[in-house]
Amino acid sequence: MNHITHVPVGVMPPQKFESVLGTDAYAGFARIFEPAKALLEGRVVWNINSTAVGGGVAEMLRSLLTYARGADVDARWSVIEGNTDFFHITKRIHNNLHGAQGDGGPLGDAEKGMYEDALRANAEELAPLIRADDVVILHDPQTAGLIETLKETGASIIWRCHVGLDTPNDCARQAWSFLRPYVRQADAYVFSRKAFAWEELDDSKIYIIAPSIDAFSPKNQEMGADNVIAILHTTGLIADGDTTTPTFVKEDGSPGRVDRATVMFDGGPPPPSSVPLVVQVSRWDRLKDPVGVIEGFVKYVAPASKAHLIVAGPAVAAVSDDPEGAEVLQESLEAWKAIPEDLRGRVHLACLPMDDGEENAAIVNALQRRANVVVQKSLAEGFGLTVAEAMWKGRPMVASRIGGIQDQIVDGVTGLLVDDPHDLEEYGNDVRRLLDDAELSERLGVEAQKRVRKEFLGPRSLMQYTELIEKLIS
Numbered sequence: 001m002n003h004i005t006h007v008p009v010g011v012m013p014p015q016k017f018e019s020v021l022g023t024d025a026y027a028g029f030a031r032i033f034e035p036a037k038a039l040l041e042g043r044v045v046w047n048i049n050s051t052a053v054g055g056g057v058a059e060m061l062r063s064l065l066t067y068a069r070g071a072d073v074d075a076r077w078s079v080i081e082g083n084t085d086f087f088h089i090t091k092r093i094h095n096n097l098h099g100a101q102g103d104g105g106p107l108g109d110a111e112k113g114m115y116e117d118a119l120r121a122n123a124e125e126l127a128p129l130i131r132a133d134d135v136v137i138l139h140d141p142q143t144a145g146l147i148e149t150l151k152e153t154g155a156s157i158i159w160r161c162h163v164g165l166d167t168p169n170d171c172a173r174q175a176w177s178f179l180r181p182y183v184r185q186a187d188a189y190v191f192s193r194k195a196f197a198w199e200e201l202d203d204s205k206i207y208i209i210a211p212s213i214d215a216f217s218p219k220n221q222e223m224g225a226d227n228v229i230a231i232l233h234t235t236g237l238i239a240d241g242d243t244t245t246p247t248f249v250k251e252d253g254s255p256g257r258v259d260r261a262t263v264m265f266d267g268g269p270p271p272p273s274s275v276p277l278v279v280q281v282s283r284w285d286r287l288k289d290p291v292g293v294i295e296g297f298v299k300y301v302a303p304a305s306k307a308h309l310i311v312a313g314p315a316v317a318a319v320s321d322d323p324e325g326a327e328v329l330q331e332s333l334e335a336w337k338a339i340p341e342d343l344r345g346r347v348h349l350a351c352l353p354m355d356d357g358e359e360n361a362a363i364v365n366a367l368q369r370r371a372n373v374v375v376q377k378s379l380a381e382g383f384g385l386t387v388a389e390a391m392w393k394g395r396p397m398v399a400s401r402i403g404g405i406q407d408q409i410v411d412g413v414t415g416l417l418v419d420d421p422h423d424l425e426e427y428g429n430d431v432r433r434l435l436d437d438a439e440l441s442e443r444l445g446v447e448a449q450k451r452v453r454k455e456f457l458g459p460r461s462l463m464q465y466t467e468l469i470e471k472l473i474s
Contacts, residue, residue, distance in 0.1 A: 005078065012067055039466070042133060086114060091324060097164060098287055099169045100171060107174055122146065123149035130150060131153065135469050135473075141175070143159070145182050159183050160190040163196075166402070190208070192404050207468050211385055211388075213458070217251060220393070232370055234246040237262055238273045241273065262352050266333075277308055277310060277373075278308070279312065282378075287378055288376075290328065294332065298340070301435070305436075329349070377398070379422070380403060384403065384405045396434045396440070414451045
């Protein structure tokens with residue numbers, strides 16, 4: 001029985017970025033192509049995580065590895081298998097790393113045994129494929145237990161943590177205590193920001209690499225206004241549209257079309273294309289606070305505007321490593337049912353189709369581009385790729401001043417930050433401010449795109465990973 005899924009990775013020339021980076025920035029990027037090819041010739045760069053769909057890690061891997069292969073690097077992506085107990089434990093760890101109790105369960109010897117049991121077969125299947133000259137990048141808590149076995153291959157092992165907390169509490173330290181014996185054995189630890197690096201780790205092994213987005217992926221590529229409306233109408237997110245065929249460009253350059261319907265859980269009709277639209281797109285996760293997004297909109301935005309709210313997330317059955325998704329969707333539906341009847345038709349819950357990942361990405365792209373305001377009212381956030389995605393599209397944003405979000409948004413310059421993510425009034429007032437002030441919204445959107453172009457596109461990540469791998473190998 002196979003426990004490892006090897007995900008197909010495409011090939012895309014990194015030279016594509018010349019059209020978006022600007023002359024000087026692209027020249028700096030292009031200088032690494034030949035040295036990286038020589039450095040990694042004959043080596044495999046393995047990336048291992050727990051899901052190929054849903055969430056920012058899978059999206060980043062699909063993009064970065066495609067461009068690495070375009071630079072003649074043998075970059076591969078493998079996904080481990082886990083059982084129900086394993087994913088409940090790793091979800092608990094995920095929540096704890098964000099400082100939240102999650103399901104409140106322990107992380108003791110019993111959980112350690114279940115965690116290691118689930119990973120044992122994965123490690124035994126992976127180890128014979130890995131050679132001493134290879135580089136292995138293991139992503140997030142689900143993979144930390146693989147480090148000891150894979151170290152025995154002689155390969156360079158990097159553990160990459162995409163989640164964290166600026167000010168650790170007892171929950172975070174509980175997760176650190178569980179994971180630290182595994183993680184310490186790696187040759188390098190990569191965090192998204194310095195504040196996320198754990199206590200009692202070797203400082204000389206800590207590296208900081210912020211996540212990034214792909215400007216050319218179906219989620220972020222340029223999209224005409226008519227096509228935006230056609231996609232949203234076809235999938236059922238807005239009530240009206242024109243006869244334009246809802247198309248996008250796939251990652252391999254071939255044409256794609258949006259065909260599948262979004263499942264709307266509010267029971268009402270979708271909004272017309274003409275109304276102001278406030279949008280949050282994220283996993284169905286309590287730390288993304290969809291209930292707070294709904295309640296703040298209903299109390300502080302809807303009574304003073306004509307705007308509609310769409311809270312969108314993936315079809316919950318499609319995200320295998322997140323067992324709480326269905327529960328959070330149900331909690332969001334209960335919050336919708338509690339809305340006063342005269343305002344209920346202004347709030348829409350949407351489960352986006354996940355049968356085709358690129359189609360899903362094109363729908364998200366269209367939804368963000370149609371939004372008058374994009375929000376990310378997370379209670380905790382490792383980085384928040386949806387922020388960079390919306391900023392790249394020039395959308396004005398309201399988001400929480402937490403985690404990596406505050407690395408992306410400069411308050412009042414590239415978006416508006418809510419100091420207390422639990423403060424629904426501040427969140428609502430900021431949304432209403434952007435709905436009412438078109439000049440401010442336009443200015444924030446322009447500056448937001450400039451910031452992403454400079455700081456949060458794939459070439460910067462590729463350059464930093466190349467530098468790290470060179471240090472480990474040399």
